[in-house]
Every structure is written in C-alpha cells, then in structure tokens.
Amino acid sequence: MRRRSKLDEFEIQAEGERGLGPTVSIGEQVGERLFFRIRQGFGAEEATEFILEDQIAEFLRLQGAVAETTGGTQRVTFRRVERGGLDLIFFFSY
Numbered sequence: 729m730r731r732r733s734k735l736d737e738f739e740i741q742a743e744g745e746r747g748l749g750p751t752v753s754i755g756e757q758v759g760e761r762l763f764f765r766i767r768q769g770f771g772a773e774e775a776t777e778f779i780l781e782d783q784i785a786e787f788l789r790l791q792g793a794v795a796e797t798t799g800g801t802q803r804v805t806f807r808r809v810e811r812g813g814l815d816l817i818f819f820f821s822y
Contacts, residue, residue: 737753738754739753749769749774751770761783763781764780764781766779778793788817789817791815791817794811
C-alpha cells in the first residue's frame with residue numbers, strides 16, 4: 729500500500745532573491761488556523777528554520793520562528809536569520 733504525502737506546501741526555489749542560494753520549504757496545516765513550516769536554505773542562505781504561524785484574524789497573523797544557523801545570527805543582504813523570534817503580521821489590500 730502506498731501512502732500519499734499530506735503536505736499543504738512544498739516549494740523549491742532554485743535561486744533566492746539577489747542571486748543567493750536555493751531554499752526548500754515544506755509545510756502543513758495543523759489546525760483550522762495553525763500552520764507549521766520547515767525551510768532549509770543552502771549556500772549563502774544556509775539555515776534551517778522552523779516556523780509556526782497562527783491566523784488570529786482575517787487580517788492578522790502571529791508567526792514564531794526558531795532557526796539553526798552555523799554562527800548564531802546570520803545576515804544575508806537585507807534578511808536576518810536569528811535563533812528565535814516572534815512577528816505580528818498585518819495584511820491589507822486596496
């Protein structure tokens with residue numbers, strides 16, 4: 729019997745922004761509003777990120793991330809990967 733993957737997200741970026749290294753992301757919807765994602769960067773963006781996102785409201789999300797990097801903190805152009813963080817994301821459209 730063959731099992732099918734139940735992943736909600738599978739993304740491969742061959743080249744990141746500004747010519748930086750490739751990334752692979754997989755994610756799954758855990759609950760009605762909860763989403764879990766793992767992102768692995770290679771090359772100049774080498775880091776493993778574990779991301780948990782909760783949609784508080786239609787326009788508001790809370791995102792927590794923990795990353796494993798070689799040097800604790802890694803700067804990649806304008807993107808900074810830290811060992812842990814919490815973001816409140818506000819969405820709007822016009």
